[in-house]
Amino acid sequence: MKHKYIAKRYWNTVASAMGEVGTMMGKYNDIIDLTFGDPDFTTDEIIINAAFEDAKKGHTHYTNFYGDEELRREVCKYYKEDYNIDISVDETFISTSACQGLWLVLETITDDGDEIIIHEPFFTPYPDQIKLTRGIPVYLDTYEEEGFQINVERLENLITNRTKAIVINTPNNPSGARFSDETLYKIAEIAEKYDILVIADDIYGLYTFDSEEKNMPFMNIKGMRERTITVCSASKDFAMTGWRVGYIIAPSYLIDAMEKINENNVFTAPSISQRGMLHAIRNRKLIQPKLYEAFKERVFYSYERICKTKNMSVLPPRGTFYLFPNIKGTGLSSEEVAKKLFEEAHVLVIPGNGFGKSGEGYIRIACTVSVDKIKEAFDRINRMSIFS
Known part of the structure; x- marks a missing residue:
């Protein structure tokens, strides 16, 4: 308008x-x-009742600016138990949803004119979030006949000296595609070759139907820990969309920068929602x-x-x-x-x-x-x- x-x-x-x-x-x-x-x-009532009790106990104030410390420790414990990945608390940040978390990530890493690659079909907010943070969205086509997998040759052809990152979303909204381990390893090779970041939107990690194992976190690939930013949420995996709470895992220097930026945005995620996610992760099984x-x-x-x-x-x-x-x-x-x-x-x-x-x-x-x-x-x- x-x-x-x-x-x-x-x-x-x-x-x-x-x-x-x-x-x-x-x-x-x-x-x-x-x-x-x-x-x-x-x-689930387990989450609601526990969060309600926490509210009555006084969890109604600002939390630590990085997020509820107990929740951040629980996130670390979850990745160790379910994926055997060691994450330190200073590599975690609690965001006001994964959507806000992705904006915060982009705001933190994007200089004016930086290019961020997103694979089509994509989650609808991606392009505008990139533009809001003064970046340029670059679109990578995927095709049904290829299982909507990322074609690494087409990916490499899109990379320029202004490419800052690629966003990957697997399992994918909207296609339902789940990238194979082979695809993920090839993306990792490209990221290392061109020294770019990978933003892993892992919001649908629970819902994998072609394997008994959960989706492999991208950061678990050798050499990717230092260049992967993982964005996740309680919304889908725990039916907590209205609670608006998620988390980010990234190298500590990026987490520190995000915290400074977030102070000027929403300060902290809602304390009650953070307690809800704590009890959700703790009772996930x-x-x-x-x-x-x-x-x-x-x-x-x-x-x-x-x-x-x-x-x-x-x-x-x-x-x-x-x-x-x-x-x-x-x-x-x-x-x-x-x-x-x-x-x-x-x-x-x-x-x-x-x-x-x-x-x-x-x-x-x-x-x-x-x-x-x-x-x-x-x-x-x-x-x-x-x-x-």
Whole structure:
């Protein structure tokens, strides 16, 4: 919006693909919303009750500027127990969500004109966050026929003397792709060769469906510890989206710089939310299996329905609770298909081009409603002429 009192850098800012959804919700009273990556589960009572007790005990003040010290120690303990990675407390920082954490990381490392590589399809805030921190987003295409894996030759061709970092998101929102160990090792070789940082967005670490093991943290690759910044959150792995709390793991000199910047932004993450994440991580073996099994059931049910739907196809699920169906068989654009789904079936999805040009010809489905709701959604979809 252009206005003399709005900063000119925001005059051409438009709503993201996710942001536009809110205006559509009230049009029909039977909408099935498959857009938002907000788990429909209420945060587990173990977390709520423990955080409530902590609030009554006085955890209602600012925490340490780096974050609740007990929580930071718990993060270190978690990485040691689950990944055998030794992390020191001074390499951790508690952020006000992973989104704010990613902005903080970019604000810390980006000089004017620095280039940050992001792979398409991407989480919608990435480009604008890079621009907000005076950087230049550089887009790396990925393709369904390659499993949406990063092609290292194409990656290397994008690197210039202004490249500062690459953001990797695996398991990936929106495609659901999970990068192979081979892909990650090749990215590490490129990062070392060109002396660039790797920002690992690990927000969906719980949801890996093609292996019994969790996704390998990028920092665990030899030589990558000193050049990896890991951003994570309680939102998806613990159904805590509304608590707005996450953490960053990085070399201590970067953590110190982030703390100084964050003092001028939000000061500290909410104390109660930090206590909630502490109890979430501490009780993860009780809490997470229920979430994992529920979302796995939904994702694979949706996958089976997609495979039986005319003019729609999708890769087998590998991670996250999203699916990224190919709808090119309809002969329509992503936006046209999303509009038809909304108007004819009253099903809300996000058009794939909202995640970058590599997403054209796809839609994103978030399996964040019950199997019964998903069944009803596909029953409606299968009555549409373009899908029947």
